[in-house]
Amino acid sequence: MSETLADRAIEAADPNILRLALLHATGDASLADMRTELVENGLFPARALAAEHHDEVRAKARAFLQSGAQAATPDKDRVRELMTVAKGEELTDEQFRFGYEELALEDFPREIEWTSKPNASVLESLHVTVIGAGFSGIAMAVQLGRLGIPYTLVERQAGVGGVWLTNAYPGARVDVPSFNYQYKFEKSYPWKSLFPERQETLDYLTHVATKYDVLPHCQFDTQVERAEWREEDSTWQLTVTDRSGLRRSWRTNFIVCAAGLFSTPLEAEFEGKERFSGRIVHTTNWDHSFDCTGKKVAIIGNGSSGAQLAPSIVGDVESLTLFQRTPHWVMPMPGYLDQWSEETQWLFENFPYYWNWFSYTSFLAILNLEELQDYDPEWQAAGGTINELNDNLKLKLLDYIEEQVGNRPDLKSKVVPKVAPLGRRFVIDMGWYDTLKRKNVELVTEHIERFTENGIVTVDGTTREFDLVVLATGFQVSKYFFPITFVGRDATTLDDLWEKDGARAFLSMTFPGMPNMFAMYGPSGQARTGGFPMWTEIWTRYILEGIVGLIEGGNSSVEVRQEAFDEYNASVDEADAKVLWQQEGKGSYYLNAYGRNELNCPFHVQDAFLAMERFNFDDYHVK
Known part of the structure; x- marks a missing residue:
């Protein structure tokens, strides 16, 4: 890259992010003491570097590049100090662990590893079936491959991509920035668009599946029809049908259903x-x-x-x-159709840690979204509708409507x-x-x-x-895992489990009566905020910690305890009552036929992360 492009990139860089990257790379303490302020930036205020420091930061950045010095690699304690500088306040231990993963300084921030890896004969006797080749299924497949656990990825479509393969209509595009819509283990992808078009997202998923050798494990154009638990050998008997109509069957130790919410179209029936x-x-x-x-x-x-x-x-x-x-x-989103500038791409690729701090500060901003969703009883008692932030946002959006169509x-x-x-x-x-x-x-x-x-x-x-x-009528989101029939222990079905008021799960991933079966993006699994790929990695880690722990313990089945399931869902219902979806979401796909939110996780994302951070075998029957 030319020096001219580097100069332009430094000039175009966000001064605060450049400061954080430079502080990380050099340890220059003067950078930590610079004044910052909260400024309006879209939905939420963002922390910005005060103008009087901009030239100094740019000069230090140019000097660092010209010096040819290697970027420092500080330990976790020092990184925590840097994260405190970025946030403007001390972090709790839990906030640090969550945020450190999003900073993504390691190649695989949410890696799953063996404590004592089984010998080859034990691994060869195992098999995992993953259903669905979208973001969730690919995340799971990549980590299974790294663990050396044999697996098959079954996909009813002709290739990888999930919802991004299905939705090929003109204009299809992600509504999350590309740096938040990617895996943290594959984060150096050269995105062109700030908000990727459908094809660019599909290209990314194909790239990941190819790089991590997922494709040889895939059976495309294949629909899982039935899965039945076999108590005698702790396996699932799967029946599948391919496009030709050929029906096949095999046994698998574990099932991970990664079919997602948006897989069954709502066709909308009308007379005539x-x-x-x-x-x-x-x-x-x-x-x-x-x-x-x-x-x-x-x-x-x-x-x-x-x-x-x-x-x-x-x-x-x-x-x-x-x-x-x-x-x-309808939310205004400046730059929604734009592409990344050459200067920003250069910074991502060449300035140490710029990408990491760009992503982390964006992650901090996104976390603010959940503050709009909680009821504030005091605010409501004073005449407000939801809370002060939400009511103020409503006024801004009404102003936007007036600006756009006020003359109509x-x-x-x-x-x-x-x-x-x-x-x-x-x-x-x-x-x-x-x-x-x-x-x-x-x-x-x-x-x-x-x-x-x-x-x-x-x-x-x-x-x-x-x-x-x-x-453009959306999806039947309540049809989890459709059209697959799961028959678990003692002939239990999911319909039996859900007959009272719709789909439920433990931590959105496991179900009583369904040993060795896990879901990704299951009931109450849609987080209140955060890029979706982040959650696929968190689910993957939780599920595979359970599978790895089970194997290392010499056991063959794991099933969530009924009492853990009931207690968790009681807490879901209690939390739901404090969030606006239950009332304001009437008539939307957020609520099921019983009028209950079975889609969104009502817990703050920090709490959701903590609940899924580690697999707790005390919540499970193990055999």
Whole structure:
């Protein structure tokens, strides 16, 4: 890289992150004493370096690079001091352990290792079946490979990628920054986009699966139909069917179901739908052979998929009609469609620790999100709705709506949500309001009564004709592990376990009556904040600590105790009552048919991390 690019990169660097990286690399104590301040930065205030120090930090950074000195590698105690400087306050031991993993100074921050590795014959007698080749399944597969435990990864689609292979509609994109949407064991990937498009995310997962030799273990185009526990030898009997219809069966010691929440589309049934003569596609089954140019198109649904798709095709179609059941809070996200600058890429690749502190400070900011979700009884008693932060955010979002469509009262009346922010998932604005204002776009809030041969009739009697109807109607998130039937000990099924009020698990991962079966992204498994790949690594470590501990102890089965399961779920229900989803999430996919939140984990992420940090065998029956 040229000196000119290095100079530009230093000039473009975030001064506070540059300071932290430089402090880490050099130990220059004067950097720790520089004044910082909290400044407005999107949703939350961020810690910024006071302007009077910017030039000094840049000069020190240039001098360090020119010196050719090796970056220091301080011990954990010193790193903890650096993290305290970054946060602006002392860290508890628990905060340090959690944050240290996110700082990702080690190649595998959440590594699982043998205490006493079994001999080859013992390992060869074992087998793990992982179901699903998305982020969760690949994370598990990589660590199984590193442990030397034989495994098979079964995937019903034709390749790796999970939801990112399924959702190929125009505009599909991650709504989390790329540096937070990657594994901490594969963190030097040259992302192009701040918020990766679907193909870039798919490329990343393919890269990881290739690099860590996951692909030879995969059976694609294969659907697991049934898994039945065999008490006599502590194995599961699996039945699978491939695309040709060939049915096969094998035994496995452990099952890890990593199929995720967003694997079963919600097709949305309407009267007369089968009579429609045009095309009907779900966003998970986009028809790339169909040219939208000059066509009359309808999109049913205005969540993330619909809000990404609409701006992506509106310039090509003759008309676009958007059927909206419920308005969502639409969040402005500056730079959402941007790519990483050459200067930032240079810093990530060349300036020691810049990437680490960039990611860690972003992690600290993301943690603030959960503060918006808790009820504040005192605030409510004084007339507030949720809490001060949430109510203030609502005012900001109302101002944004006014800014975007204030001159269109016909639109404004339709786009203001009735629930508090974060009662439902945010929708990131990638041109939603601009799309609504186009002359060839109509936003329809009247409910759909029926389909006709040529179009759709709404309850007010209006008929509209279409060439293409897109179902951006989301997923059946309550259908965990669908369509697999699990039959556990004493013929127990998950339907039996969940008949009272829907899906439940212990720590979102294990189930009474289901020995040696683990879930990733199971019931109550969606964390309140944090990049999703982070949680796949935390789940992976917990599950594999259980499997490794079981093997090293010479045992063959592990099953969560009923009392541990019951106690945990009672605490889930208690915590749920203090979070806004239970009331503000009515009608959303957050709540199941019983009106209970079975999707989101109600605990603060620090507490969720601590609960899953280590596998506690006291919570389990071991045989």
